[in-house]
Amino acid sequence: MQLPNGPPDSIEELLLRAEQLAGLTLGDLASLANIVIPQNFKREKGWSGQLIEMWLGATAGSKPQQDFPELGVELKTLPINHFGAPSETTYVCYAPLMGQEQTRWLNSNVYNKLQQVLWIPVIGDRAVPPADRSIGMPILWRPTETENNQLRTDWEELMERISLGEIESITARHGEVLQLRPKAADGSVLTDAIGQNGSIVKTRPRGFYLRKSFTQQILNNAFA
């Protein structure tokens, strides 16, 4: 098995590539690609995601779009614990805090990224060394009408609060399935946001995340 030369030409090919990774460990994939594997993820938190990107032929980078734009597919690894449940929330995208008052759900970055996601389960608790965590069968997911409604409801509420200058009052407790949390290198990073009475204030950058209960349901439905 070797690394692909470029992105897959079709969703079928993407799925085939993903299925061939199932059963292998992150250690297997790292060795085959001649990559040094970390002992833990205290520092290289995004390592497994980037390794899977390589093996599926995703273009590396920090583009605010889907991983496979030509296929309309977003790629996400999903850490799974020994109970078969997600062990972390899932980052979706950066949250706009300025000038988005008129953006609607169907034009949002969250909607765009979540309409078709290839989930790659990575099985192993936090105590399991990255090298020994294994790849599960991929899940190509498209949100149901119900799921899209849940996402839209949360997104609209959060965006309304942001537009009203209430960013500092939003916590990760808001949102049934989608939450807003800090997203930055550290607490010193600040960006502009709408403040009270339409003023401009500095605040920590935020990102949208999917709650574990939501990704758990995706797993349940996929293997039902």
Place this chain on the structure above:
DNA sequence: CCCTGATCATGA
């Protein structure tokens, strides 16, 4: 700084 890939560490 913006945004991607995420997981860590601590308080409740």
Place this chain on the structure above:
DNA sequence: TCATGATCAGGG
């Protein structure tokens, strides 16, 4: 014990 808030690495 577990979710929130904080943090790590890298390209642009």
